[in-house]
Amino acid sequence: MLARQYGYAVTPRPAAQMTPWALAEILASSGYRFPPWTVLTALPPLILVIVLTSPALLSGALGFPGLFLWMGLTGGGSGLILALWAGLIERRRRTRNMATMIQREPWQAWPCRAESTHQSRSHVVTRVSLLAPDHSVAAQHTVRFRMETWQAMTDGYGVLLFAGDLRFASVIADPRTRRTYLTSPTQEDAAEREGPRSSAVEDELTRQAIGWIFSQ
Incomplete structure (x- = not known):
């Protein structure tokens, strides 16, 4: 494990045991915010439209314009429902994998630098650089x-907790705000990353x- 090679603190037990709040937070920090019943409630209206318009469609009363409108409404509605349902399934798969990860892997304390790539009212998409002791970039994750987590990082710097393999999708947590997030590794070439540099802030991190004391 690279964190151990660098001398960074690593928990003696799995992350979920060290920070019980992290496991529950994984679901809250997932990408989708709607429960399955919202998808199911869209099905009855769609079925009702199909049932009520089918006789007119078969008799030709709708004509070609009506036929195209019917196809657009039913096809679009079906496609939207399928897309939402597929999103829910993917969300559950990722959440299950990440929950399993923090029940198996320890926390690693990493000095990090975060840079905003996109911002909304409530969230900031960031490129997080995990820094080696010489301040070069050991890995980057989106x-x-x-x-609240973005604002808690002074000038984008802070020590964050990381669980998993630096090369793959993992879990990162901010102990100050007690927020846990899913990550994905960036696709940038390692040769393009910043090399070593001198910084008093990064020295302190x-x-x-x-x-690092994991109870703090």
């Missing part, structure tokens, strides 16, 4: 932070990551 994380959709809630605004490195010291914090090495001496």
Whole structure:
């Protein structure tokens, strides 16, 4: 594990045991915000439209314009429902995988630098650089932070908790705001990342990551 090689703090037990709040937070920080019943409630109106318009369609009373309108309404509605349902299934799969990960993997304390790539009222999509002791970038992940986490990072810097493999989708948490997020590795070439540089802020973050106490 690279964090151990760098001398950063690593928990002796799995992340979920060290921070019980993290497991529950994974679901809350997932991408979709609607429950399955919202998809199911869209089915009856669609079925009703099909049932009521089918006789007119078969008799030719709708004509070609009506036929195209009917196809657009039913096809579009069916496609939307399928897309929403597929999104829910994918969300549950990712959430299950991440929950399993933090029940198996320890937390690693990493000095991080976050840069905003897109911002809305409540969330900020960031590129998070996990920094080596010489301040070079060990890995970069895309994380959709809630605004409170983004604002808690002074000038985009902070020590964050990471669980998983740096090369793959993982989990990252901010112990100050007690928020947990899913991550995905960036596709940037490692050769294009920033090399070592001198920074008093990053020196301090490195010291914090090495001496990190996970109860703080």
